[in-house]
Amino acid sequence: MAQAKKLVEAITPMEEDFSRWYTDVVKKAELIEYSSVKGCMILRPNGYAIWENVQKELDRMFKETGVENVYMPMFIPESLLQKEKDHVEGFAPEVAWVTQGGLEPLAERLCVRPTSETLFCDFYSNIIQSYRDLPKLYNQWCSVVRWEKTTRPFLRSTEFLWQEGHTAHATAEDAEERTIQMLDIYAEFCEKFLAIPMVKGKKTDKEKFAGAESTYTIEALMHDGKALQSGTSHNFGDGFAKAFDIQYTDKENKLQYVHQTSWGLSTRIIGAIIMVHGDDSGLVLPPMIAPVQVMVVPIAQHKEGVLEAAAKIKAGLAGVRVALDDSDKSPGWKFSEQEIRGIPLRIEIGPKDMEAGQAVIVRRDTREKITVSLDSIAAKTLEVMETMQNEMLERARKHRDEHTFSAVTYEEFKDTIANRPGFVKAMWCGEETCELKIKEDTTATSRCMPFEEENISDTCVCCGKPAKTMVYWGKAY
Amino acid sequence: MAQAKKLVEAITPMEEDFSRWYTDVVKKAELIEYSSVKGCMILRPNGYAIWENVQKELDRMFKETGVENVYMPMFIPESLLQKEKDHVEGFAPEVAWVTQGGLEPLAERLCVRPTSETLFCDFYSNIIQSYRDLPKLYNQWCSVVRWEKTTRPFLRSTEFLWQEGHTAHATAEDAEERTIQMLDIYAEFCEKFLAIPMVKGKKTDKEKFAGAESTYTIEALMHDGKALQSGTSHNFGDGFAKAFDIQYTDKENKLQYVHQTSWGLSTRIIGAIIMVHGDDSGLVLPPMIAPVQVMVVPIAQHKEGVLEAAAKIKAGLAGVRVALDDSDKSPGWKFSEQEIRGIPLRIEIGPKDMEAGQAVIVRRDTREKITVSLDSIAAKTLEVMETMQNEMLERARKHRDEHTFSAVTYEEFKDTIANRPGFVKAMWCGEETCELKIKEDTTATSRCMPFEEENISDTCVCCGKPAKTMVYWGKAY
Ligand SMILES: [Zn+2]
Numbered sequence: 001m002a003q004a005k006k007l008v009e010a011i012t013p014m015e016e017d018f019s020r021w022y023t024d025v026v027k028k029a030e031l032i033e034y035s036s037v038k039g040c041m042i043l044r045p046n047g048y049a050i051w052e053n054v055q056k057e058l059d060r061m062f063k064e065t066g067v068e069n070v071y072m073p074m075f076i077p078e079s080l081l082q083k084e085k086d087h088v089e090g091f092a093p094e095v096a097w098v099t100q101g102g103l104e105p106l107a108e109r110l111c112v113r114p115t116s117e118t119l120f121c122d123f124y125s126n127i128i129q130s131y132r133d134l135p136k137l138y139n140q141w142c143s144v145v146r147w148e149k150t151t152r153p154f155l156r157s158t159e160f161l162w163q164e165g166h167t168a169h170a171t172a173e174d175a176e177e178r179t180i181q182m183l184d185i186y187a188e189f190c191e192k193f194l195a196i197p198m199v200k201g202k203k204t205d206k207e208k209f210a211g212a213e214s215t216y217t218i219e220a221l222m223h224d225g226k227a228l229q230s231g232t233s234h235n236f237g238d239g240f241a242k243a244f245d246i247q248y249t250d251k252e253n254k255l256q257y258v259h260q261t262s263w264g265l266s267t268r269i270i271g272a273i274i275m276v277h278g279d280d281s282g283l284v285l286p287p288m289i290a291p292v293q294v295m296v297v298p299i300a301q302h303k304e305g306v307l308e309a310a311a312k313i314k315a316g317l318a319g320v321r322v323a324l325d326d327s328d329k330s331p332g333w334k335f336s337e338q339e340i341r342g343i344p345l346r347i348e349i350g351p352k353d354m355e356a357g358q359a360v361i362v363r364r365d366t367r368e369k370i371t372v373s374l375d376s377i378a379a380k381t382l383e384v385m386e387t388m389q390n391e392m393l394e395r396a397r398k399h400r401d402e403h404t405f406s407a408v409t410y411e412e413f414k415d416t417i418a419n420r421p422g423f424v425k426a427m428w429c430g431e432e433t434c435e436l437k438i439k440e441d442t443t444a445t446s447r448c449m450p451f452e453e454e455n456i457s458d459t460c461v462c463c464g465k466p467a468k469t470m471v472y473w474g475k476a477y
Numbered sequence: 478m479a480q481a482k483k484l485v486e487a488i489t490p491m492e493e494d495f496s497r498w499y500t501d502v503v504k505k506a507e508l509i510e511y512s513s514v515k516g517c518m519i520l521r522p523n524g525y526a527i528w529e530n531v532q533k534e535l536d537r538m539f540k541e542t543g544v545e546n547v548y549m550p551m552f553i554p555e556s557l558l559q560k561e562k563d564h565v566e567g568f569a570p571e572v573a574w575v576t577q578g579g580l581e582p583l584a585e586r587l588c589v590r591p592t593s594e595t596l597f598c599d600f601y602s603n604i605i606q607s608y609r610d611l612p613k614l615y616n617q618w619c620s621v622v623r624w625e626k627t628t629r630p631f632l633r634s635t636e637f638l639w640q641e642g643h644t645a646h647a648t649a650e651d652a653e654e655r656t657i658q659m660l661d662i663y664a665e666f667c668e669k670f671l672a673i674p675m676v677k678g679k680k681t682d683k684e685k686f687a688g689a690e691s692t693y694t695i696e697a698l699m700h701d702g703k704a705l706q707s708g709t710s711h712n713f714g715d716g717f718a719k720a721f722d723i724q725y726t727d728k729e730n731k732l733q734y735v736h737q738t739s740w741g742l743s744t745r746i747i748g749a750i751i752m753v754h755g756d757d758s759g760l761v762l763p764p765m766i767a768p769v770q771v772m773v774v775p776i777a778q779h780k781e782g783v784l785e786a787a788a789k790i791k792a793g794l795a796g797v798r799v800a801l802d803d804s805d806k807s808p809g810w811k812f813s814e815q816e817i818r819g820i821p822l823r824i825e826i827g828p829k830d831m832e833a834g835q836a837v838i839v840r841r842d843t844r845e846k847i848t849v850s851l852d853s854i855a856a857k858t859l860e861v862m863e864t865m866q867n868e869m870l871e872r873a874r875k876h877r878d879e880h881t882f883s884a885v886t887y888e889e890f891k892d893t894i895a896n897r898p899g900f901v902k903a904m905w906c907g908e909e910t911c912e913l914k915i916k917e918d919t920t921a922t923s924r925c926m927p928f929e930e931e932n933i934s935d936t937c938v939c940c941g942k943p944a945k946t947m948v949y950w951g952k953a954y
């Protein structure tokens with residue numbers, strides 16, 4: 001137990017220092033290891049396996065809507081990146097440049113993709129001719145690079161993994177519909193699999209993607225009351241199509257520009273899982289996304305029959321991602337490891353349990369202990385996992401709602417941002433000057449103009465002029 | 478039919494120009510599109526879906542042996558690449574260099590990974606302390622970059638997709654065992670899923686991987702008689718461990734160097750599928766790897782009930798990757814498309830078939846037409862796919878064996894290489910001078926020293942000195 005205690009003590013309590021708590025969990029759960037490459041992280045098996053599960057479910061949801069996967073080059077010639085003015089202005093300051101290939105300097109430098117709109121546009125201009133070629137619904141899973149000054153595991157790193165979908169449509173309506181459809185898929189995925197409730201909304205012009213006509217976002221609230229942008233979906237209109245000359249002949253044989261979208265979700269989402277569900281003992285993974293859902297831990301495993309009984313439990317859990325810790329560590333040490341790694345359920349079985357024909361299921365989130373007879377353990381395990389998944393979502397929703405405030409006056413607004421971590425709902429006139437002032441005064445930014453609008457007052461919380469819309473504001477990662 | 482004919486005519490016949498046939502198939506089957514980035518290709522949905530199936534099966538086979546997936550940075554600092562002498566000499570001439578990040582020049586340049594041994598070694602030196610930490614069995618799926626002067630779709634491109642496994646073991650025996658185990662997995666995968674028989678063997682010192690103690694390979698024979706190295710597995714001994722100081726304390730509390738392996742298989746394997754199985758009508762995919770296994774094509778689909786009958790066939794093929802071509806193209810056009818894309822089976826159904834309560838299954842490889850009653854179509858489809866898969870493997874094996882020759886004298890050897898495309902088995906003294914002479918005289922290279930040795934003669938085919946081993950020689954991609 002001394003050793004077990006040491007493992008746990010290594011995690012800084014959340015209340016003491018949330019930021020250190022976060023990096024402790026990331027390290028101790030062996031999700032990430034820092035590399036010798038500045039700003040780049042190594043995704044270790046425990047971390048990568050979460051991403052594999054995210055990929056598996058999202059990929060299936062994408063394909064159900066007709067999306068197909070492709071792979072585009074990781075390099076973008078400088079001239080290609082420059083074709084869309086807003087886009088290059090947004091990304092050029094933060095890209096990595098390849099200037100030498102083999103033993104020779106390159107005639108034109110190549111950037112390592114920060115995102116692939118320009119490559120997809122170049123591709124689409126070659127393969128789209130007729131309305132029969134539309135829509136194109138392509139996606140890729142890859143890594144992208146953005147040269148960041150300060151980095152944090154999962155939240156901000158020079159290289160990160162993501163998927164980027166890029167679609168081309170015949171009409172503006174089709175593009176807008178696809179933009180919203182993919183945002184809905186992200187929100188549904190996060191709620192169902194990650195137990196994270198999302199606020200869906202539209203970004204202000206200031207916060208939208210470089211080159212987009214409009215950007216939609218899903219925003220989550222972390223345990224410390226800060227917001228995390230968790231996925232975005234952009235409608236490009238025909239701006240990129242005009243810059244890259246992507247035209248098709250319609251049914252009346254007239255040339256038309258396509259309308260495009262893109263949408264992305266990255267390993268950042270793993271940061272959200274950690275900061276929404278984690279506690280002072282480590283990670284807490286929602287059962288539906290956990291690489292290992294159940295860890296069977298034998299107690300007094302040197303006693304006759306214990307290991308066999310534990311193995312039998314494991315074998316009986318068909319369809320469950322289950323592992324058995326039969327190492328020579330102490331049970332206390334094994335408990336700590338299972339807790340740090342966030343494995344949703346632990347099943348303990350020892351000589352006394354065997355005598356009574358039972359085992360003990362322990363929930364990671366509530367630590368509730370449930371004694372179960374051995375012949376009903378498979379059904380009970382599934383039931384407890386389902387309950388845990390649902391309760392984790394409800395707990396996160398309750399936390400989010402309890403940390404969502406409204407403000408009518410600017411004094412109220414500043415006071416709330418300063419003293420009550422969370423979202424602040426407040427009205428806005430639509431002017432960037434107010435967004436800038438709010439950011440300067442409070443460090444909070446506009447998170448989104450939510451789909452579910454409310455009329456909190458008639459005037460902008462900042463300038464007092466007539467309000468155009470309600471905005472979710474907050475400090476953000 | 479005029480249009481259908483046009484589609485087919487676009488493929489250059491194999492006998493006329495194998496190389497043009499290959500690129501025609503790649504383009505017409507829509508596997509790849511050239512990009513604006515020199516030497517980089519776009520993997521289109523039809524091509525990427527094959528890779529997804531390769532990934533799915535191989536990844537499962539890896540994990541069954543205890544392998545875990547990780548993700549390492551795509552950049553390698555120059556100083557890290559230089560730590561192992563042979564390795565940097567092998568790769569430095571063909572890497573891409575990043576010299577600028579954001580708006581500033583980098584203090585140390587970074588290469589885009591051509592392979593990740595150095596990164597894994599750096600990682601292992603941080604996380605391996607004790608014999609309890611061994612073995613480490615890590616793999617990653619990613620893209621790598623090698624600056625190539627001449628490129629060909631799938632076979633050689635500046636960027637390509639692959640998996641690279643990197644393992645660390647306590648003993649030399651464990652490392653050697655893992656090296657062979659992974660080679661066996663590659664060979665088994667290629668035979669079972671891709672219907673491609675492999676020659677397994679060891680590379681000569683000249684042909685081995687930069688920094689390896691020994692390299693093992695699987696070699697396939699393409700339809701034109703050229704060899705294709707299809708996957709490699711390397712035993713590094715403790716060379717990298719010494720260069721990167723990867724040590725562990727053993728059970729006797731003594732410091733020991735680890736022994737390492739690496740093994741990789743890339744999108745190059747798609748080139749092998751094309752060149753082993755394809756014909757003058759296009760691609761021919763083995764059913765087990767085909768993204769779409771069956772295309773249902775309605776005949777006279779405007780006639781009452783035809784589309785419904787076709788849809789019913791599709792719905793009845795549970796567990797089969799099946800699509801229905803209900804577009805307004807002619808049946809001939811649809812046939813051509815299905816053939817070019819290499820979809821293993823076509824099921825035709827028209828008014829006459831419906832009257833007779835039957836449909837027609839057409840095999841892509843043999844074009845055999847099989848009339849089947851509608852109530853047995855699901856079972857028959859599975860049966861025909863299995864037969865086709867087996868016969869494709871046997872046909873490829875027969876072709877390989879019929880194009881594998883022996884040579885005892887150098888005249889015989891040169892004559893065979895010049896006039897009979899295929900493998901040539903011949904004895905070798907073990908000296909690199911003979912390998913170099915053979916390459917200069919014939920352009921053939923040593924493919925491998927096969928696990929299944931034969932004693933063809935007692936003297937080296939080139940210099941006449943005593944022979945040490947038999948070698949498979951051949952011209953290669
Ligand atoms: Zn205002």
Ligand SMILES: [Zn+2]
Pocket residue numbers: 905906907908911937938939940941942
């Ligand atoms: Zn010789």
